[in-house]
Amino acid sequence: MNAYRILVVDDEEDLCEILQFNLETEGYHVDVAYSAEEALKLDLAKYQLLLLDVMMGEMSGFKMAKILRDNPKTATIPVIFLTAKDTENDRLTGFNIGADDYISKPFSIREVQARVKAVLRRYARIAEEVQEYVLLTYEGLTMNLGNKKVTVDGSEVQFTKKEFEMLRLFLEHKNRVFTRDEILSRVWTDDVVVLDRTIDVNITRLRKKIGIYGKNIVTRLGYGYIFES
Amino acid sequence: MNAYRILVVDDEEDLCEILQFNLETEGYHVDVAYSAEEALKLDLAKYQLLLLDVMMGEMSGFKMAKILRDNPKTATIPVIFLTAKDTENDRLTGFNIGADDYISKPFSIREVQARVKAVLRRYARIAEEVQEYVLLTYEGLTMNLGNKKVTVDGSEVQFTKKEFEMLRLFLEHKNRVFTRDEILSRVWTDDVVVLDRTIDVNITRLRKKIGIYGKNIVTRLGYGYIFES
DNA sequence: AGTGAGTGTAACCGAAATGTAATATATATT
DNA sequence: AATATATATTACATTTCGGTTACACTCACT
Numbered sequence: 001m002n003a004y005r006i007l008v009v010d011d012e013e014d015l016c017e018i019l020q021f022n023l024e025t026e027g028y029h030v031d032v033a034y035s036a037e038e039a040l041k042l043d044l045a046k047y048q049l050l051l052l053d054v055m056m057g058e059m060s061g062f063k064m065a066k067i068l069r070d071n072p073k074t075a076t077i078p079v080i081f082l083t084a085k086d087t088e089n090d091r092l093t094g095f096n097i098g099a100d101d102y103i104s105k106p107f108s109i110r111e112v113q114a115r116v117k118a119v120l121r122r123y124a125r126i127a128e129e130v131q132e133y134v135l136l137t138y139e140g141l142t143m144n145l146g147n148k149k150v151t152v153d154g155s156e157v158q159f160t161k162k163e164f165e166m167l168r169l170f171l172e173h174k175n176r177v178f179t180r181d182e183i184l185s186r187v188w189t190d191d192v193v194v195l196d197r198t199i200d201v202n203i204t205r206l207r208k209k210i211g212i213y214g215k216n217i218v219t220r221l222g223y224g225y226i227f228e229s
Numbered sequence: 230m231n232a233y234r235i236l237v238v239d240d241e242e243d244l245c246e247i248l249q250f251n252l253e254t255e256g257y258h259v260d261v262a263y264s265a266e267e268a269l270k271l272d273l274a275k276y277q278l279l280l281l282d283v284m285m286g287e288m289s290g291f292k293m294a295k296i297l298r299d300n301p302k303t304a305t306i307p308v309i310f311l312t313a314k315d316t317e318n319d320r321l322t323g324f325n326i327g328a329d330d331y332i333s334k335p336f337s338i339r340e341v342q343a344r345v346k347a348v349l350r351r352y353a354r355i356a357e358e359v360q361e362y363v364l365l366t367y368e369g370l371t372m373n374l375g376n377k378k379v380t381v382d383g384s385e386v387q388f389t390k391k392e393f394e395m396l397r398l399f400l401e402h403k404n405r406v407f408t409r410d411e412i413l414s415r416v417w418t419d420d421v422v423v424l425d426r427t428i429d430v431n432i433t434r435l436r437k438k439i440g441i442y443g444k445n446i447v448t449r450l451g452y453g454y455i456f457e458s
Numbered sequence: 459a460g461t462g463a464g465t466g467t468a469a470c471c472g473a474a475a476t477g478t479a480a481t482a483t484a485t486a487t488t
Numbered sequence: 489a490a491t492a493t494a495t496a497t498t499a500c501a502t503t504t505c506g507g508t509t510a511c512a513c514t515c516a517c518t
Contacts, residue, residue, distance in 0.1 A: 071358060175375070226376055
C-alpha cells in the first residue's frame with residue numbers, strides 16, 4: 001500500500017522536525033516547508049493532508065488554505081491547522097475555510113497522531129464515494145464530473161472534451177476573467193501549440209451548446225472571457 | 230504576449246551559450262552572467278527565473294540565492310540550481326534556501342526545458358491565484374483585478390484595457406508622479422510606438438470615466454501625471 | 459480504405475478600442 | 489500683457505479584436 005503523503009508547513013524548524021519524525025514513524029511520508037510561500041512552490045496535489053501553522057512569515061496558514069480551496073486540484077485536500085492562538089474566533093475562521101481539524105500548541109504527539117489518523121480515515125472514505133459524483137452547477141446548467149455528462153435545463157447535451165473542460169473551468173471559477181493564455185494552459189496539454197483564435201472558436205461552440213447560458217460567458221475585450229453569474 | 234526573462238549565471242561560457250540558445254529557441258528572453266558578482270550588478274528584479282550554478286568563482290550560487298532572498302524585490306524570484314555535485318546534502322541546502330528545482334550536470338537540454346517550463350508555470354499559476362482577490366480602492370473607486378470590473382460610487386463603469394491598466398497603475402502607486410514615458414512602458418507593449426500625446430488623450434478618457442475622482446489625477450506640468458489622495 | 463467526430467486554421471465582417479491631427483485652453487516666462 | 493510652451497478636448501481615421509462560418513486535418517473505429 002502506498003503511504004499517505006503529508007506536508008507540514010511551519011516556520012518553527014524544531015517543531016517540523018518533531019512532527020516529521022513522529023509521523024514518519026507512523027508510516028506516513030512527510031515533507032516539510034518553512035513558509036506558505038515555499039509550500040506553494042511544491043506540487044501540492046500529491047499530498048493527502050496538510051498541517052498548516054496559522055501564524056507564520058508573510059502569508060498566514062489561513063490565507064494559504066484559501067488559495068488551495070480555490071484551485072480545483074487542491075481544493076479537496078484536508079487541512080489541519082496548528083496554532084498557538086486558541087481563541088474561539090480563530091477556530092471559527094479556520095473551520096469556515098474548511099479546516100478538517102484544529103490543534104492548539106502546545107500539543108502532545110499522541111494527540112497529533114490521533115487526529116491525523118482520524119482525518120485521513122475520513123478522507124479516504126469520502127474520496128472514494130464523493131469524488132465520482134461532483135456536480136458543478138449554475139441554475140439550469142449541471143456538469144457531472146464523474147460521468148462527464150452535462151445537462152442544460154434538464155436535457156442532456158453531448159460535450160466534447162475541450163468544451164467540457166472549458167465549461168468546468170468557468171463554473172469552478174465564476175466571475176473571474178481568464179485570459180486566452182490561462183485557458184490554453186489549463187485546458188490544452190503543453191505539448192500542443194495552437195493559435196489564440198482557437199479559443200474563440202471553441203468559445204463560440206461552447207456558447208451554442210449551453211443555449212441560454214451562453215450569455216453568461218462574457219467577452220472582456222483585450223483580456224479574455226469570464227463566466228458571470 | 231510578453232516573453233519571460235531568464236538569467237543564467239555560470240562560469241562555464243560554453244554551457245551558458247548552450248542554455249541561452251536553447252531557451253531562446255523556446256521563446257524566452259535569456260541573459261547571461263559569468264559570475265555571481267557580475268549578476269548582482271544587474272537589475273535582477275526584471276527576471277522571472279534564475280538558473281544558478283552552485284560551484285563558481287568567488288561566490289557560490291547558494292550564497293547568491295541567499296542574498297536575493299533577503300531583498301524583498303528579488304525574494305520571490307524562482308531559482309533553479311545547476312550543479313555537478315549531487316549529494317543529498319547539497320540538494321537539501323538548495324531547497325532550504327528556497328530552490329524551486331535542482332538540476333545535476335551533466336543534463337539534457339530537454340530536461341532543462343521541461344523544468345524551466347514547469348517552474349514558470351507554477352509561478353504563473355500562483356500569481357494568478359493571488360491576483361484573483363486583489364481589490365484596489367480609493368474612496369468610492371474600486372477596481373477588481375479578478376474580473377476586471379470598476380465601480381465608481383457603487384455603479385459599474387465599462388473600462389477599456391488601456392484605461393484599466395492606467396488606473397491600476399495610479400491606484401497601485403498613489404501620490405507618485407509618472408512621466409509619460411513611464412506610463413508608456415508600463416501600460417503599452419514594447420512593440421508598439423505611439424506619440425506622447427496619446428497619453429494625454431487617454432488620461433482625458435480615464436478622467437471622464439471615473440467622474441468626480443477624475444480630479445485626483447493631477448497634471449504635473451512638464452513631468453507627467455499623479456494620482457493624489 | 460472509409461467514415462465520422464473532434465478539433466485547429468483561415469478568412470471575412472462588424473464593432474470596439476485606440477491613435478492621430480487639429481483646435482482650444484491653460485500655464486509658464488519674459 | 490505678450491509670447492511660448494504644455495496640456496485638454498474633440499472629431500475622425502485606423503487598427504485591433506472577436507464572432508462566425510467553412511473547411512482541412514487527425515484519429516479512432518470499422
